[in-house]
Amino acid sequence: MEPPRAVLFDAYGTLFDVYSIGRLAEQLFPGQGAALSVLWRDKQIEYTRLVTTSNDGAPYRPFWDLTRASLRWACKRLALDLTPEREERLMDQYRHLTAFEDSLDVLRSLKARGITTGILSNGDPPMLDSAIRSAGLAGLLDHVLSVDAVRKYKTHPAAYALGTRATGLDANRILFVSSNAWDALAATWYGYRTFWVNRQQLPFEELGTQPTATGSTLRDVLGLFEPAS
């Protein structure tokens, strides 16, 4: 099979390291940072699914708003005193992420091979813009695709369709890369070739479909391509 012509990456947790969010949570709420980070992240994803699946009655809200709502829920759940100042500091962390150390190298290597690159993310455009600048990825991405354009979050097919539409390529000519098993799974269902970045040695989803490939770092994506000439 020919190598993919384009590589689209999930953003948060895939290209962008969200570790700093947990570190700040621990600093603000000593002993509760890990619990808060997990609850916040899980609820954030749950909210994207609720507003997408119930879309008839539920108004769509940008990822920034759902991120804030889920932070408030998680703090209530853990009985943490989320002052307005703490809320702003935690939210602001989403604008100032670093890239995983291999993100830049991998994007540069793909560009050197003439491969189209991009992000396909739940994040809304202002969130993505500031994170891309903060992480130093500007100029390495041909496409920055936000589901905000279709007001449906992943794993809705309309969200994944943004990638085929923007690149003009069939889904099977595109490699979709995500550190989220559910994202890699649903992208596979959609028709993409997929790469699951499994940094934490987790089990994949048990729904009968496997990603096209799996690796433990972003760098392993390059193994699917010929060396740059």
Add this chain to the structure above:
Amino acid sequence: MEPPRAVLFDAYGTLFDVYSIGRLAEQLFPGQGAALSVLWRDKQIEYTRLVTTSNDGAPYRPFWDLTRASLRWACKRLALDLTPEREERLMDQYRHLTAFEDSLDVLRSLKARGITTGILSNGDPPMLDSAIRSAGLAGLLDHVLSVDAVRKYKTHPAAYALGTRATGLDANRILFVSSNAWDALAATWYGYRTFWVNRQQLPFEELGTQPTATGSTLRDVLGLFEPAS
């Protein structure tokens, strides 16, 4: 506002007590029962959302199959040795649940008032049938509605539409009762009057919509109705 003409209940965790599942999990995997129960339940719900939202590419699967898949994932995640015998014992527990102690009284009281009663559940018909018999609720339910009929799980509007179709009532004449905040929320979005049974004093979802009413036990549902004459 007139009292509702019908009351539809969520099943697992609302009418049926799933505590026995956690107890068996602890018996089979000492020290890990609570962690397994939480991961299993969360993944079970996640899988209903993934196959519903991604429905174009993902084959629908009955709740029984998703329950088994999520159990397997949760055991892999916790590195627990799920032998075929343990798997069957845990799955079988779903067929032999007890009702919460107030479930029968509340259903009888509603029937005495001439109110239509029913279940509207993600469970597939064989699962629901055996649980209803096990819990002694047969004869107290006018409708047993499974989302299997529309192959879309809650919170898809097609799932909630089963209730209005079966009763012939407008959604605002029906009270939908769930112990799951997300279920009470999405049913409210759909147009039902809703009652959130918050047995564990959890915060409600932070998405700007509140259930019509909240209580700490099923019995509080009766407060919305006139005493039986």
